[in-house]
Amino acid sequence: MEMALVIxxxxxxxxxxxxLACSYRHTGExxxxxxxIVVFDFHTKGRFVPYTCTQCxxxxxxxxxxxxxxxxxxxxxxxxxxxxxxxKVCTIACPFGTVNYDPASGxxxxxxxxxxxxxxxxxxxTEAIVYTDISVQGFEKMRKWAERVDTAPxxxxxxxxxxx
Amino acid sequence: xxxxxxxxxxxxxxSAEMLRRLDPxxxxxxxxxxxxAPYSRMAIPYLLEGKIDEKGTWIHxxxxxxxxxxxxxxxxxxxxxxxxxxxxxxxDGTELAYDRLLVCTGARPIKPPVPGLEGERVRHCWTLxxxxxxxxxxxxxxxxxxxxxxxxxxxxxxxxIRRGVKLTVVEVEDRMVPRMLDxxxxxxxxxxxxxxxxxxxxxxxxxxxxxxGSKLRVKLSSGETLPADLLVVATGxxxxxxxxxxxxxxxxxxxxVNARMETSLPDVWAAGDCAEGCDFSTGDLNTLxxxxxAVEQAITAAKNxxxxxxxxxxxxxxxxxxxxxxxxxxxxxxxxxxxxxxxLHNADxxxxxxxxxxxxxxxxxxxxxxVNMVGCIRGLIQSRxxxxxxxxxxxxxxxxxxxxxxxxxxxx
Numbered sequence: 001m002e003m004a005l006v007i008x009x010x011x012x013x014x015x016x017x018x019x020l021a022c023s024y025r026h027t028g029e030x031x032x033x034x035x036x037i038v039v040f041d042f043h044t045k046g047r048f049v050p051y052t053c054t055q056c057x058x059x060x061x062x063x064x065x066x067x068x069x070x071x072x073x074x075x076x077x078x079x080x081x082x083x084x085x086x087x088k089v090c091t092i093a094c095p096f097g098t099v100n101y102d103p104a105s106g107x108x109x110x111x112x113x114x115x116x117x118x119x120x121x122x123x124x125x126t127e128a129i130v131y132t133d134i135s136v137q138g139f140e141k142m143r144k145w146a147e148r149v150d151t152a153p154x155x156x157x158x159x160x161x162x163x164x
Numbered sequence: 165x166x167x168x169x170x171x172x173x174x175x176x177x178x179s180a181e182m183l184r185r186l187d188p189x190x191x192x193x194x195x196x197x198x199x200x201a202p203y204s205r206m207a208i209p210y211l212l213e214g215k216i217d218e219k220g221t222w223i224h225x226x227x228x229x230x231x232x233x234x235x236x237x238x239x240x241x242x243x244x245x246x247x248x249x250x251x252x253x254x255x256d257g258t259e260l261a262y263d264r265l266l267v268c269t270g271a272r273p274i275k276p277p278v279p280g281l282e283g284e285r286v287r288h289c290w291t292l293x294x295x296x297x298x299x300x301x302x303x304x305x306x307x308x309x310x311x312x313x314x315x316x317x318x319x320x321x322x323x324x325i326r327r328g329v330k331l332t333v334v335e336v337e338d339r340m341v342p343r344m345l346d347x348x349x350x351x352x353x354x355x356x357x358x359x360x361x362x363x364x365x366x367x368x369x370x371x372x373x374x375x376x377g378s379k380l381r382v383k384l385s386s387g388e389t390l391p392a393d394l395l396v397v398a399t400g401x402x403x404x405x406x407x408x409x410x411x412x413x414x415x416x417x418x419x420x421v422n423a424r425m426e427t428s429l430p431d432v433w434a435a436g437d438c439a440e441g442c443d444f445s446t447g448d449l450n451t452l453x454x455x456x457x458a459v460e461q462a463i464t465a466a467k468n469x470x471x472x473x474x475x476x477x478x479x480x481x482x483x484x485x486x487x488x489x490x491x492x493x494x495x496x497x498x499x500x501x502x503x504x505x506x507x508l509h510n511a512d513x514x515x516x517x518x519x520x521x522x523x524x525x526x527x528x529x530x531x532x533x534x535v536n537m538v539g540c541i542r543g544l545i546q547s548r549x550x551x552x553x554x555x556x557x558x559x560x561x562x563x564x565x566x567x568x569x570x571x572x573x574x575x576x
Contacts, residue, residue, distance in 0.1 A: 009574075038537070040570050051570050063463060064456045066174055066204030068224050085210040085220065088535070092484045092493060093456040095546055097537030097566050101491070106215075 011128035021123035053098035061090035171268035172196035175436030175462035182466035213323035271401035271437035280373030301394040304328030312398040360488035418451040425465035435461035497528035506562040537566035
């Protein structure tokens with residue numbers, strides 16, 4: 001069973017509880033600018049879209065990190081703050097924009113699924129963000145749209161899980 | 165199957181990891197030319213400013229990573245390749261046979277033809293050995309001259325300032341990072357750097373360096389002479405491909421590779437700063453010499469060496485620089501291709517965003533002081549996604565570029 005965040009924008013009301021919960025879990029402060037999840041407000045369409053890392057297989061961030069500060073923990077790409085030097089190269093390599101530089105810490109930040117208990121999903125009052133077994137949800141569809149930008153053909157067939 | 169990889173930088177190490185993951189049984193040898201633990205040059209600025217120790221520059225720690233993954237590290241420098249016999253000779257005479265070879269020999273700094281660029285106090289900032297020498301000579305109060313305000317110059321600038329030196333930057337072009345930033349952003353960066361405490365001389369060349377014993381005397385094209393305890397030369401790099409002379413391999417500035425990272429020689433691949441492959445932005449051959457392309461090429465090469473069928477099509481020029489706190493980026497055709505342009509310039513807030521369009525797609529960008537979700541710019545350029553209504557919005561509000569990406573990717 002592979003667990004992931006499954007996001008249904010149709011249920012999002014832009015209350016931004018997820019941003020506050022994420023920021024609080026990771027930094028101890030309620031500061032949406034330090035949240036790993038962002039709610040986009042497409043007001044002309046009346047549509048809100050919570051957006052964060054889909055833990056993609058390509059792992060652009062992990063492979064580009066010059067000092068091995070991002071590892072694959074059972075599919076989750078985790079930044080190790082004690083190793084990150086703050087060079088920011090992952091923030092331009094990730095074509096989804098879901099790794100960001102945090103000036104307050106001098107490190108990069110990204111979604112780590114809170115180690116298996118994501119604060120955003122727990123805080124979401126409308127089940128727009130749920131943490132669930134991806135085999136029974138529309139996660140693949142979600143990941144596909146994120147990976148729409150990946151023009152590099154997925155090479156060599158399916159890869160076995162990362163060695164880490 | 166014996167995979168031989170020449171070069172233990174990020175490209176070499178990432179390819180070795182991928183080979184091991186794809187082929188648990190193969191033999192992997194990684195040749196390191198510097199006698200160091202495999203490390204990343206990109207981490208050197210953080211070593212100089214004391215944020216990390218030398219181990220912090222390593223690609224993997226502890227070093228048992230390599231033995232655990234059965235990656236044999238061999239010290240040496242490649243001297244010659246016999247592609248017919250499938251052998252590489254090292255400078256110490258050792259011959260290594262291979263079944264498949266990956267060349268990741270990287271690049272080295274160029275020493276410009278200026279008289280007097282020699283001696284202990286004239287250094288590049290390229291290797292760990294260089295970093296040790298710079299740390300020795302760049303003491304608080306030292307006079308330091310940085311020759312070249314390109315990528316490397318700008319990225320080590322902060323660490324030099326933080327070391328408390330009196331820093332003068334000398335750049336021959338009319339602005340800082342001319343290959344990455346336009347006049348507006350390059351000038352903004354110069355003003356920022358001056359406020360951070362360095363003197364910046366653009367449109368100025370170093371003409372001669374004289375060692376007077378106590379100090380170096382750095383003579384400039386302006387007629388001025390600067391005293392220096394240390395001169396750091398950061399004026400560009402060139403690929404390390406001379407050992408392939410005589411093999412008949414197709415090359416220009418780098419070894420030419422196709423989308424599979426194959427060279428023109430059988431069973432020889434190349435990746436990273438020594439390779440010259442297709443540039444996503446132009447469709448022409450180019451050596452980009454940047455970390456993302458180096459590792460992405462290396463992983464593609466490894467997949468093919470392991471018998472897969474991988475192609476790499478997104479070698480996009482892109483850079484991110486943090487110069488004493490002002491973060492600048494550039495992506496793709498940042499100087500434009502003659503299409504429409506969106507510009508946001510707020511000098512008071514040190515913010516600049518310039519987007520370049522080709523009809524209905526984004527083809528390039530440069531930014532200063534704009535970092536939030538900046539990777540989306542790569543996403544938009546690389547996907548060649550039609551912008552539709554978003555182009556009009558971005559022409560007025562280029563800062564909404566991430567929003568455009570999220571909306572468009574979702575609907576695609």
